[in-house]
């Protein structure tokens with residue numbers, strides 16, 4: 001089967017602890033609550049696309065532990081074909097957050113086995129796709145992405161959302177990936193980090209990428225694909241912005257693959273992002289009726 005879109009990026013379990021206060025060195029404090037949710041940027045975007053009815057898959061690596069099992073079953077229940085490799089030892093990726101009653105946060109990222117993914121572990125059938133969507137790994141996982149895109153058929157469209165992690169690695173470290181990237185989905189700060197410019201046209205020419213999309217939060221999107229486009233964000237009640245960028249990517253990629261142009265794709269990205277920020281979590285409030293998605297009440 002040929003997939004419409006396949007994601008390749010780190011998989012993490014997000015564990016948000018509500019604490020009395022954030023402990024300093026040698027201090028002790030209490031946890032009052034814990035909220036867990038499945039994370040990973042490419043995975044979130046594949047879930048968004050699956051809910052919109054596309055055939056999707058995800059490539060990543062977890063350990064043989066509780067978190068790994070939850071991450072995998074979440075993908076499957078959302079109808080995302082699961083090409084996750086399971087390591088015999090080690091821990092699955094986790095992001096441990098600690099938030100105090102004033103909203104101050106401390107985050108600890110444990111990449112776990114994410115970066116131990118090897119190219120020979122990637123199933124050939126996972127690369128039979130219209131589009132491959134890349135998001136960041138904390139460490140050596142980037143080398144697998146380079147090897148995968150080298151092996152990729154020329155007909156496959158490659159989209160990249162570098163996030164802060166890849167953007168801060170700098171353009172020279174990303175050069176092998178940027179050379180094969182057809183669509184760059186990024187935010188203004190990340191684009192400036194990479195190119196010194198917030199202008200999508202200038203960035204496209206500096207990076208040699210055909211389509212550059214710059215997400216600007218409540219200020220909307222600027223994009224360039226030979227023509228310039230500026231699209232306002234929807235005015236939405238903002239409940240939680242977790243995953244807004246991933247949701248935008250799902251909307252944009254969906255419309256782009258359906259053959260709509262740059263402006264419509266940006267508008268649809270904004271719409272899916274607005275649905276995401278209208279509720280809690282990265283995927284809970286995304287529209288659609290995928291297998292793992294609660295039916296919408298009409």
Ligand SMILES: Nc1ncnc2c1ncn2[C@@H]1O[C@H](COP(=O)(O)OP(=O)(O)OP(=O)(O)O)[C@@H](O)[C@H]1O
Nearest residue numbers: 187215216217218220233238243244245248270273
């Ligand atoms: N306050 C807001 N009001 C309306 N839309 C918003 C708001 N914040 C974000 N969005 C929508 O979400 C999209 C993506 O958010 P943003 O521009 O913050 O991207 P990002 O920095 O990549 O996000 P993330 O931190 O999730 O990676 C925006 O293009 C916009 O459509």
Ligand SMILES: [Mg+2]
Nearest residue numbers: 163187245246
């Ligand atoms: Mg982002």
